[in-house]
Amino acid sequence: MPNYYYGTKATLAWILGHYFFNAEHYTWLASEFFPYRLPNPKSSNPYQIYADLFQPWKDRDDYDKYIQQIRLNIRKGVIAQEKAGVISGDVASRLKEVCDRIDIIYFYPIVCRVDIDSIDRRRRQISGSGIMLHSSEELIADLREDEFDILFLDFNSDAGFRELVVDEVAATGTFSREPLPALEERC
Amino acid sequence: MDFGERFDLPYPQFVFLDAQVVSFMTESDNRLYQAMYVDCLALLHDLLITMCTVPEASMFDPREINEDLETSMLKLQEPDVTDEQQLSLVESLLDNLHKNRISAFTLFQQSTGFEFGVVSYRVRFSIDSYLDDLLKQYRIIRYPYAFAAQTSRG
Numbered sequence: 001m002p003n004y005y006y007g008t009k010a011t012l013a014w015i016l017g018h019y020f021f022n023a024e025h026y027t028w029l030a031s032e033f034f035p036y037r038l039p040n041p042k043s044s045n046p047y048q049i050y051a052d053l054f055q056p057w058k059d060r061d062d063y064d065k066y067i068q069q070i071r072l073n074i075r076k077g078v079i080a081q082e083k084a085g086v087i088s089g090d091v092a093s094r095l096k097e098v099c100d101r102i103d104i105i106y107f108y109p110i111v112c113r114v115d116i117d118s119i120d121r122r123r124r125q126i127s128g129s130g131i132m133l134h135s136s137e138e139l140i141a142d143l144r145e146d147e148f149d150i151l152f153l154d155f156n157s158d159a160g161f162r163e164l165v166v167d168e169v170a171a172t173g174t175f176s177r178e179p180l181p182a183l184e185e186r187c
Numbered sequence: 188m189d190f191g192e193r194f195d196l197p198y199p200q201f202v203f204l205d206a207q208v209v210s211f212m213t214e215s216d217n218r219l220y221q222a223m224y225v226d227c228l229a230l231l232h233d234l235l236i237t238m239c240t241v242p243e244a245s246m247f248d249p250r251e252i253n254e255d256l257e258t259s260m261l262k263l264q265e266p267d268v269t270d271e272q273q274l275s276l277v278e279s280l281l282d283n284l285h286k287n288r289i290s291a292f293t294l295f296q297q298s299t300g301f302e303f304g305v306v307s308y309r310v311r312f313s314i315d316s317y318l319d320d321l322l323k324q325y326r327i328i329r330y331p332y333a334f335a336a337q338t339s340r341g
Binding site for chain 2: 028042
């Protein structure tokens with residue numbers, strides 16, 4: 001039986017990893033989807049993160065504090081990728097604008113499921129609460145798309161979201177337009 | 188040791204931007220200032236997020252954050268505007284960043300320079316308050332007209 005670990009993220013984070021960061025995903029993973037009785041703090045609890053994203057997404061509450069925080073967190077990823085030379089300054093500027101302005105629909109939560117034993121030990125980092133609290137979580141900064149499944153991608157009533165995310169997850173390469181203008185259309 | 192005196196230390200707070208500066212930044216010609224300011228908010232957030240009561244992992248090293256803030260602030264010292272009123276708004280922006288950077292690093296030092304491995308709850312709550320205000324500032328920048336309308340209604 002595979003040894004599954006789970007991580008929840010906003011769809012926008014997956015979109016940026018998939019289309020702009022060489023299909024590599026900066027992903028925090030916990031040893032259980034609901035790490036009840038494990039010393040994982042709220043931020044290392046995929047179940048809790050799912051709830052914190054899903055509720056404002058469902059309410060379309062773009063003033064929600066957690067949504068502001070996730071927008072800034074995704075922006076930090078853009079800053080890091082620009083510094084690493086993965087994206088140009090121009091693309092980074094446009095992606096930062098996307099982080100600030102894109103419709104909350106793109107914060108729909110998805111869950112990545114990874115067979116952790118299939119990942120080379122050297123790529124598995126223990127940091128944050130893993131060090132401080134011995135929580136059961138790891139970071140994989142370059143998770144590739146053949147290394148995880150996406151769970152709970154059950155939203156397809158928005159045509160733009162379906163085209164950019166749902167269809168693309170089902171069969172990579174189906175999205176034939178330029179992704180950046182497609183995102184900017186939703187800002 | 189006088190704990191009473193230590194607990195009375197004033198904890199630094201996040202300083203909000205003046206409404207005029209927000210309005211200036213969000214004009215289409217000045218979006219570069221907005222982008223740089225929000226980058227700085229993201230870096231300040233990253234510095235403190237590991238130290239609040241609901242901590243999260245950070246992405247950058249504190250030294251890297253300090254250097255990046257320094258670079259951004261140096262860029263802001265060479266503004267693209269020539270109009271005197273606009274220059275004074277850029278100066279306000281820079282002053283705001285300067286104060287918020289000092290506050291964030293003071294809180295960071297207070298939370299890392301703890302004794303007996305215990306971070307004071309006063310420091311943690313002060314960091315929570317700083318981060319709450321930082322996120323409010325970000326929201327105001329994203330929705331300046333909504334918040335301006337709320338303010339004008341009192």
